Amino acid sequence: MNDQKNPGGAHVAVAKGKPSVALLVTCLVDLFRPAVGFAAVKLLEEAGYEVKVPEQGCCGQPNYNNGDRQGARAMARGTIERFSGYDYVVVPSGSCAGMLRIHYPALFEPGSKDQQQAEDLARRTYELTSFLYDIAGVTEVQAQLSATATYHDGCAGLREMRVRDQPRALLASVGGLEIAELSEPEVCCGFGGTFCVKYPDVSDRITEKKIADIRNTGADYLLAGDLGCLLTIGGKLHRDGSTITACHVAEVLAGMAEADSDADD
Amino acid sequence: MQTTSLKFRQLASQALADETLRTALGDVERIMPVIRNSALDQLENPEAWFDRASASRDRTLAELDVYLEAFEQKVQQLGGHVHWAADGTEACEIIAGICETAGARTVTKSKSMVTEEIELNAFLESRDMTVVETDLGEYIIQLRGERPSHILAPALHVTLSEVAETFHRHHDLERAAPLREPTEMLLEARAVLRDRFLSADVGITGANFLVAETGGVVIVTNEGNADLTASLPDTHIVVTGIEKVVPTLEDAGLMLRLLARSAAGQRLSTYTTLIHGPRRAEDSSGPSNFHVVLLDNGRSDMLGTQLQEMLRCIRCSACINHCPVYTAVGGHAYGSVYSGPMGAVLTPGLAGLHAAAHLPNASTFCGRCEEVCPVRIPIPKMLRYWRDREFERRMTPRSVRYGLDWWTHMNASPRIYRSLLGIAARLLRGLSSRGWITRLPGPGRAWTRYRDMPTPAGQTFQHQWRRTRGRAGES
Numbered sequence: 027m028n029d030q031k032n033p034g035g036a037h038v039a040v041a042k043g044k045p046s047v048a049l050l051v052t053c054l055v056d057l058f059r060p061a062v063g064f065a066a067v068k069l070l071e072e073a074g075y076e077v078k079v080p081e082q083g084c085c086g087q088p089n090y091n092n093g094d095r096q097g098a099r100a101m102a103r104g105t106i107e108r109f110s111g112y113d114y115v116v117v118p119s120g121s122c123a124g125m126l127r128i129h130y131p132a133l134f135e136p137g138s139k140d141q142q143q144a145e146d147l148a149r150r151t152y153e154l155t156s157f158l159y160d161i162a163g164v165t166e167v168q169a170q171l172s173a174t175a176t177y178h179d180g181c182a183g184l185r186e187m188r189v190r191d192q193p194r195a196l197l198a199s200v201g202g203l204e205i206a207e208l209s210e211p212e213v214c215c216g217f218g219g220t221f222c223v224k225y226p227d228v229s230d231r232i233t234e235k236k237i238a239d240i241r242n243t244g245a246d247y248l249l250a251g252d253l254g255c256l257l258t259i260g261g262k263l264h265r266d267g268s269t270i271t272a273c274h275v276a277e278v279l280a281g282m283a284e285a286d287s288d289a290d291d
Numbered sequence: 292m293q294t295t296s297l298k299f300r301q302l303a304s305q306a307l308a309d310e311t312l313r314t315a316l317g318d319v320e321r322i323m324p325v326i327r328n329s330a331l332d333q334l335e336n337p338e339a340w341f342d343r344a345s346a347s348r349d350r351t352l353a354e355l356d357v358y359l360e361a362f363e364q365k366v367q368q369l370g371g372h373v374h375w376a377a378d379g380t381e382a383c384e385i386i387a388g389i390c391e392t393a394g395a396r397t398v399t400k401s402k403s404m405v406t407e408e409i410e411l412n413a414f415l416e417s418r419d420m421t422v423v424e425t426d427l428g429e430y431i432i433q434l435r436g437e438r439p440s441h442i443l444a445p446a447l448h449v450t451l452s453e454v455a456e457t458f459h460r461h462h463d464l465e466r467a468a469p470l471r472e473p474t475e476m477l478l479e480a481r482a483v484l485r486d487r488f489l490s491a492d493v494g495i496t497g498a499n500f501l502v503a504e505t506g507g508v509v510i511v512t513n514e515g516n517a518d519l520t521a522s523l524p525d526t527h528i529v530v531t532g533i534e535k536v537v538p539t540l541e542d543a544g545l546m547l548r549l550l551a552r553s554a555a556g557q558r559l560s561t562y563t564t565l566i567h568g569p570r571r572a573e574d575s576s577g578p579s580n581f582h583v584v585l586l587d588n589g590r591s592d593m594l595g596t597q598l599q600e601m602l603r604c605i606r607c608s609a610c611i612n613h614c615p616v617y618t619a620v621g622g623h624a625y626g627s628v629y630s631g632p633m634g635a636v637l638t639p640g641l642a643g644l645h646a647a648a649h650l651p652n653a654s655t656f657c658g659r660c661e662e663v664c665p666v667r668i669p670i671p672k673m674l675r676y677w678r679d680r681e682f683e684r685r686m687t688p689r690s691v692r693y694g695l696d697w698w699t700h701m702n703a704s705p706r707i708y709r710s711l712l713g714i715a716a717r718l719l720r721g722l723s724s725r726g727w728i729t730r731l732p733g734p735g736r737a738w739t740r741y742r743d744m745p746t747p748a749g750q751t752f753q754h755q756w757r758r759t760r761g762r763a764g765e766s
């Protein structure tokens with residue numbers, strides 16, 4: 027538990043042969059659904075990586091998206107420092123991964139040291155399923171789930187991180203799992219970060235349409251790669267009394283979907 | 292430019308409760324992406340076309356003054372006049388002046404968003420002129436005293452039975468039976484408008500593109516109404532924004548293909564007209580007076596700023612049709628003639644950020660607008676630009692600013708952040724019943740108004756990790 031100065035950097039997996047992956051767990055997973063983090067660790071370790079969890083906080087997206095560049099920069103600097111030195115940084119969220127990959131470099135003066143470091147982090151940052159498929163070369167998993175699931179493409183994962191086929195390919199290898207595609211998988215779920223609490227009724231209408239699409243598939247599970255989408259859709263499914271379970275792709279791929287699908291206190 | 296954008300929340304709520312609007316928007320959402328995609332798929336590699344189009348727009352904007360002056364010169368050589376208007380009032384004055392010189396009593400207009408932007412109709416009416424919109428949608432909303440709810444389909448929010456009712460009220464006609472079928476309504480409007488076309492003294496149109504190399508004005512419609520507006524009266528006034536210029540006919544061709552496909556899934560609009568100046572000696576018909584009014588109204592202020600790319604916009608409305616917020620609330624909620632994503636960027640630029648404060652915020656940043664834009668305008672980046680300005684100018688609500696500040700402080704040390712999350716988890720568990728929270732206090736209320744929140748499952752990830760796997764190195 028050493029400290030703010032140079033965590034990570036000093037003890038990165040240089041010693042072992044395995045490449046190192048630092049997991050940025052994200053605020054929402056950290057708080058609401060730790061199982062997603064453990065699922066990610068399991069998948070990454072099975073893929074042959076040394077997984078580390080550096081001390082961490084928020085990536086700064088709420089600040090960035092609300093015009094607070096200064097706050098966002100402060101948080102970006104913190105993240106950049108704590109995640110330096112690892113071979114890869116993997117995030118079980120397309121939106122937080124997009125923040126690191128696309129937006130951190132845009133926060134700093136071009137050519138500045140901060141920006142170079144941001145670029146360095148950006149180059150090493152991946153969304154979980156695309157990392158597993160594109161970088162680690164994982165094409166199948168051992169998990170089982172006898173159910174029908176549908177998959178929602180989180181906007182930032184899809185458009186910023188180019189995540190589309192990777193989760194689908196991996197899900198196809200889950201034993202017993204049928205995938206029933208949405209008619210509009212690429213339409214927003216209405217979350218939008220702070221948007222959903224700033225304009226709750228607009229957000230709700232968008233979610234309502236998404237849910238109609240989900241129901242039409244007849245799926246038992248709604249899967250996505252972003253907890254923001256899952257909380258939004260899952261929270262409304264529950265309010266509506268639906269039995270459809272919202273679940274992170276990582277949980278399914280790690281065979282942890284059934285164990286903790288409906289968090290009971 | 293007048294806006295009611297500050298009432299976005301209220302207008303949006305009203306719109307959400309409007310079931311007929313919901314049906315209309317549902318059609319846009321369902322149909323438009325399909326026809327757009329199939330039209331674009333006919334182009335070999337549409338992405339390459341997008342690249343060419345945005346590069347062409349960038350080249351033009353980099354030397355906008357040069358192209359505009361070239362255009363002006365050509366128009367003058369053709370015997371037309373070019374007027375430069377710094378803002379809406381100036382444009383209205385110029386146009387009213389031309390109309391008065393022509394002794395105009397009746398003015399016909401084809402659809403033009405720029406004239407909506409400068410509120411030309413009201414201005415001309417205040418000078419005792421009768422203004423008749425000739426685009427069917429515009430005509431309907433003019434009769435109803437409404438503003439357009441979509442830049443290309445202005446009467447999108449009006450149902451068929453409302454159209455019938457509007458025509459019954461405004462058309463003084465003998466009918467065998469009440470209007471019911473769309474074709475009947477169309478034919479009736481056509482007959483009424485035919486008289487107006489013939490009696491008009493001045494015709495006002497917008498322009499889709501201005502061609503610098505030839506002085507040509509390109510206008511596309513699907514109804515042919517612009518052609519009648521431009522060619523029957525003795526005076527034709529073109530009113531458009533300064534960004535509409537393109538260097539050559541070839542550039543115009545490139546834009547037209549993308550415009551028609553992106554806008555309505557067409558390979559080309561039904562009518563594409565290229566007008567070069569007033570009637571020539573050898574022409575048998577056409578207006579003898581030809582004027583082009585070039586409107587700035589805040590556009591040149593965007594040049595050289597991070598908003599410059601917005602001036603690439605060719606008003607195709609693809610971003611609007613694909614926007615989850617627009618297709619939830621419709622155009623009127625935006626309180627601006629320009630709605631949807633493009634409107635949320637343009638309106639603060641044209642009407643001032645204070646008049647449009649909500650618009651840049653009412654976006655989920657889903658990024659679909661940027662994905663479908665044929666001239667690759669990075670709309671989310673521009674919405675962010677406005678949010679940054681709002682924050683800088685302390686226009687962001689105080690509660691949000693303080694909240695963000697507090698969040699930054701909480702994140703200054705990972706240890707504080709971890710304990711904060713731990714406390715949050717405990718508090719949330721205290722509010723929970725059977726794994727779910729149905730009512731949150733404070734800012735969380737907005738969440739639980741419509742949805743439940745799952746209870747944090749046990750301790751936070753970082754806590755559990757440190758207990759089970761941590762310590763050994765990564766603190």
Ligand code: SF4
Pocket residue numbers: 553603604605606607608609610611633660663664665666667668
């Ligand atoms: S911003 Fe792009 S997509 Fe939207 S109207 Fe303009 S050109 Fe079309």
